[in-house]
Amino acid sequence: xxxxxxxxxxxxxxxxxxxxxxxxxxxxxxxxxxxxxxxxxxxxxxxxxxxxxxxxxxxxxxxxxxxxxxxxxxxxxxxxxxxxxxxxxxxxxxxxxxxxxxxxxxxxxxxxxxxxxxxxxxxxxxxxxxxxxxxxxxxxxxxxxxxxxxxxxxxxxxxxxxxxxxxxxxxxxxxxxxxxxxxxxxxxxxxxxxxxxxxxxxxxxxxxxxxxxxxxxxxxxxxx
Numbered sequence: 001x002x003x004x005x006x007x008x009x010x011x012x013x014x015x016x017x018x019x020x021x022x023x024x025x026x027x028x029x030x031x032x033x034x035x036x037x038x039x040x041x042x043x044x045x046x047x048x049x050x051x052x053x054x055x056x057x058x059x060x061x062x063x064x065x066x067x068x069x070x071x072x073x074x075x076x077x078x079x080x081x082x083x084x085x086x087x088x089x090x091x092x093x094x095x096x097x098x099x100x101x102x103x104x105x106x107x108x109x110x111x112x113x114x115x116x117x118x119x120x121x122x123x124x125x126x127x128x129x130x131x132x133x134x135x136x137x138x139x140x141x142x143x144x145x146x147x148x149x150x151x152x153x154x155x156x157x158x159x160x161x162x163x164x165x166x167x168x169x170x171x172x173x174x175x176x177x178x179x180x181x182x183x184x185x186x187x188x189x190x191x192x193x194x195x196x197x198x199x200x201x202x203x204x205x206x207x208x209x210x211x212x213x214x215x216x217x218x219x220x221x222x223x224x
Contacts, residue, residue, distance in 0.1 A: 001143045006045035007119035010038050010111035031099035038107055050118055054153035054196030061199035068190045069206025076179045076207060080223060083175035089221030101212045109204030116168045117191055117200050122151045125160035154195030161188045
């Protein structure tokens with residue numbers, strides 16, 4: 001439970017800034033606030049985080065992340081496009097676009113993967129293991145007695161994948177749910193294969209940057 005705030009604070013700070021201040025301040029101001037507040041929280045909480053690297057070569061993991069990021073971009077666009085209307089998308093100003101690009105490409109992947117795959121996935125896994133061991137109050141035990149650092153790199157269970165993917169999808173609008181579910185499963189697979197978070201963070205960043213460049217140069221703003 002002590003690790004909940006360090007892992008969750010950057011995520012929910014970002015969500016709060018997006019939801020509470022939407023239509024109350026210019027988008028440029030909101031994104032500048034995100035670029036200041038969220039990285040500040042990440043820096044403050046960094047000492048509590050599990051290592052981003054695992055037993056495999058980190059540079060190879062980065063290459064795997066790039067590959068999965070490109071696959072994720074194709075999957076995301078393919079599953080989200082049917083739920084969008086090209087007439088709904090309006091171009092952002094250049095300043096707004098670049099601020100959002102930096103945020104989506106370099107900030108969001110860090111806090112979202114740390115929270116979803118670094119915390120939610122591991123807590124769900126520990127709950128599942130304790131549940132199977134018939135531990136009383138398995139969920140409370142997973143939060144209060146177990147430690148995330150006990151989770152081996154790449155360790156997984158079906159429940160951990162389903163729960164983390166569901167929560168990941170719930171953080172998106174309804175039309176994005178099919179794409180978000182598929183993307184959550186893809187990141188879980190990458191965690192299992194590479195046994196580290198750095199590959200997931202790189203993949204997430206590549207997908208977000210690729211999506212931003214795609215909508216900017218091809219005009220499909222409804223996808224962003």
